[in-house]
Amino acid sequence: MNKVLLIARWEFITTVTRRAYIFAVIAMPLLYGGMVALAGLAGRSASTNAGRVPTAIVDQAHVLDLAAARAEASRRDRDATPDSLAGFGAALPPTPLVEYGDLEAALAALRARTVATVYVLAADYVVTGDISSYTRDAGMFSQQADRQRQAQVADAIRAGLLQPVLACDALARVYAPASRIKRLRLNASGAPEPVTDPSGLGPFAGALGVMLILTMAIFFSAGFLVQATIEDRQSRMIEILFSSVDPLQLVLGKIVGLAGAGLLQVAIYIGLIIVPGATLLAIFQVSLLKMALSVVYFAIAYVLFACLMMWTGMIGRTSQESGQMSALWMMAAASPMFFIASIGAAPNGWLSRTLSFVPLTSPVTMLIRIASADVPPADIAISIAIGVVAIYGALQGAARIFRAAALMYGKRATLPEIVRWLRVA
Amino acid sequence: MDETPIRVDRVGKRFDKTVALDDVSLEIHEGEVFGLLGPNGAGKTTLIRTILDIIKPDSGRIEIFGRSFRPQDRDRIGYLPEERGLYPREEVGAVLEYLGCLNGLSQATARAETANWLARFGLADAAGKRVEQLSKGNQQKLQIAATLLARPAVAILDEPLSGLDPMSARTVNAVIRDYAAAGQTVVLSTHQMGLVEALCTRVLLIAHGRAVLYGNLRDIKRQHSSHAVRVLSSAHYDACPLVLRVDGPSSNGHPTNVHLREDATSDQFLAWLVAHDASVERFERLSTPLEDIFVGVVERAAVAV
Numbered sequence: 001m002n003k004v005l006l007i008a009r010w011e012f013i014t015t016v017t018r019r020a021y022i023f024a025v026i027a028m029p030l031l032y033g034g035m036v037a038l039a040g041l042a043g044r045s046a047s048t049n050a051g052r053v054p055t056a057i058v059d060q061a062h063v064l065d066l067a068a069a070r071a072e073a074s075r076r077d078r079d080a081t082p083d084s085l086a087g088f089g090a091a092l093p094p095t096p097l098v099e100y101g102d103l104e105a106a107l108a109a110l111r112a113r114t115v116a117t118v119y120v121l122a123a124d125y126v127v128t129g130d131i132s133s134y135t136r137d138a139g140m141f142s143q144q145a146d147r148q149r150q151a152q153v154a155d156a157i158r159a160g161l162l163q164p165v166l167a168c169d170a171l172a173r174v175y176a177p178a179s180r181i182k183r184l185r186l187n188a189s190g191a192p193e194p195v196t197d198p199s200g201l202g203p204f205a206g207a208l209g210v211m212l213i214l215t216m217a218i219f220f221s222a223g224f225l226v227q228a229t230i231e232d233r234q235s236r237m238i239e240i241l242f243s244s245v246d247p248l249q250l251v252l253g254k255i256v257g258l259a260g261a262g263l264l265q266v267a268i269y270i271g272l273i274i275v276p277g278a279t280l281l282a283i284f285q286v287s288l289l290k291m292a293l294s295v296v297y298f299a300i301a302y303v304l305f306a307c308l309m310m311w312t313g314m315i316g317r318t319s320q321e322s323g324q325m326s327a328l329w330m331m332a333a334a335s336p337m338f339f340i341a342s343i344g345a346a347p348n349g350w351l352s353r354t355l356s357f358v359p360l361t362s363p364v365t366m367l368i369r370i371a372s373a374d375v376p377p378a379d380i381a382i383s384i385a386i387g388v389v390a391i392y393g394a395l396q397g398a399a400r401i402f403r404a405a406a407l408m409y410g411k412r413a414t415l416p417e418i419v420r421w422l423r424v425a
Numbered sequence: 426m427d428e429t430p431i432r433v434d435r436v437g438k439r440f441d442k443t444v445a446l447d448d449v450s451l452e453i454h455e456g457e458v459f460g461l462l463g464p465n466g467a468g469k470t471t472l473i474r475t476i477l478d479i480i481k482p483d484s485g486r487i488e489i490f491g492r493s494f495r496p497q498d499r500d501r502i503g504y505l506p507e508e509r510g511l512y513p514r515e516e517v518g519a520v521l522e523y524l525g526c527l528n529g530l531s532q533a534t535a536r537a538e539t540a541n542w543l544a545r546f547g548l549a550d551a552a553g554k555r556v557e558q559l560s561k562g563n564q565q566k567l568q569i570a571a572t573l574l575a576r577p578a579v580a581i582l583d584e585p586l587s588g589l590d591p592m593s594a595r596t597v598n599a600v601i602r603d604y605a606a607a608g609q610t611v612v613l614s615t616h617q618m619g620l621v622e623a624l625c626t627r628v629l630l631i632a633h634g635r636a637v638l639y640g641n642l643r644d645i646k647r648q649h650s651s652h653a654v655r656v657l658s659s660a661h662y663d664a665c666p667l668v669l670r671v672d673g674p675s676s677n678g679h680p681t682n683v684h685l686r687e688d689a690t691s692d693q694f695l696a697w698l699v700a701h702d703a704s705v706e707r708f709e710r711l712s713t714p715l716e717d718i719f720v721g722v723v724e725r726a727a728v729a730v
Contacts, residue, residue, distance in 0.1 A: 003527060010523050014515060236510035240571070242479055243504035244527040246496055403479065 007253020061125035069156035214298040221262025229313025247399035300387035301363030307394035347373035359390035436485030460625035500529035503577035518552035528575035542570035632726035660703035
């Protein structure tokens, strides 16, 4: 068997059979998944409970007709098209509205926690628009429920004000003027076609999902590489290996084997917890070309990053020092994620293009750009060419630094010493 | 084609201002155990690394089996470096098989050879253990096994006996002797002169990057032997014109060390004893221990620098 493949197989098997790897792959997602599920259930339960507590209204202006308001609300919900309801967050269930004759009774109910909020429409509300609201202090996490209660009260007031002056259909239009939106968009040939995914999240989620999965694989594998490199150094295996293989073969074998371990970890995460079926299906909405480009940029990013991790593993005087240094590379490589909104908003803008042509930031930037829009072929060609050149340099550098590390045995890894041996290697 | 396993021709290597190798030449022949000697920092490891193509020499030429180093030569040269280790958390058998495969063996052959070598070193039951579970001495034997597993044509062993108890050292000595007897070449880099005297046929002594002693061990010992003999006879040595001085009284029933003049030989002295009808019960040339030769040559080299 080819020596690169032999090394790759060894690195893969020794990594995936370690207890730390098995714990990271199986136990961690189960643990975090369990915590997320628990938090979700607790949050949902809290929201449901909050939704069951009524909202009190004291109508001193005498403009409300709660029965009519309920009828309009249910007609709006019944007639609305899915396009007009599209949104990113799940709405809380509507709370019952209860009218109180006077403020004292309503406040007594609030004190007794039989109502969640008290809204008081001032007697001159129609002229001034003044509304007072009384709540118990429920903290920042009750804001969503408060906003929904406020919207319900506003709907009820609107229905009450409009009912006496408008006919049935006109009332429905004024009450909910944009509840029946039909969305279309122009396709590549300029012809209109219905929008099948009104949130726009589907295709983007797919491409973004590919980007996130590949980025995760890069960071996982890179972590293994730092660890494996440090272990080789600490176990004093490097010079023994160099008597059997070329430094470049050793570097390539490690990169291939540990990429496999990283991808396996991501695949198991996908299968176990992290990506639910719907998102996985969304990934398949990504075009084959975008998928292929994503894989190309993944390969470039991975090899580049892997080489940097090897440098780090070799140069650091201790595993802690190597870990701290590798965090710098991770920050640099992941920095485009900080600009994800800017890159997503202007995928072909100057910031996106600049980051695309810097070797370390190029792959993640291009993954985001590809996920967001159609990228000019010239940008793709230039960034891939830069990536290939960077990979060549990084591989040669990694091989050289491995060779230098073998020569440095028994010597303190100070910067001048490293430079000295790099010149010799 | 010349199949001399290793030929080093006027090789030089400098690290900044430090001269690591200065015009070093040597030849190592097939089937011999060659001793590479020198004090710490003399340039032995640098010489080995240039032979293995880990370091490129600044000048001179190195030939492996008659030509410049080729990648496939790595499968023909086994190397046990001074700074060595094995993957501590992996199984002994798996590590040896892996290293065997890296040196060109098939999986099946590597497995069979692993079993053979573990048995040879008395570690047959260790195949399933993790390396770190073995004693330091047994790990050392594993490393020697890993170097020889693929039966390379040349085995370069840097301090192979360090950390071994006398029994294990004896086993390793026998392994090295058998390995050379089977036609393979062994290069021993060591400070243990006893090992060199027991195993090596030829040696190179490096000091300050220069070859200061090179050749057949027996010839070197003869050249550097003192002009002294240990004699038990009836003669009075003071009367002999060949004698420089005598340690202790003659003819007291015990052997006496007799130092000869520089232009005299032990054969001439024996002839003188016979000519004077002395009854000779014991006569042996006193050879200088290799360690003394080593120290003397290195000290003279230091003065020369």
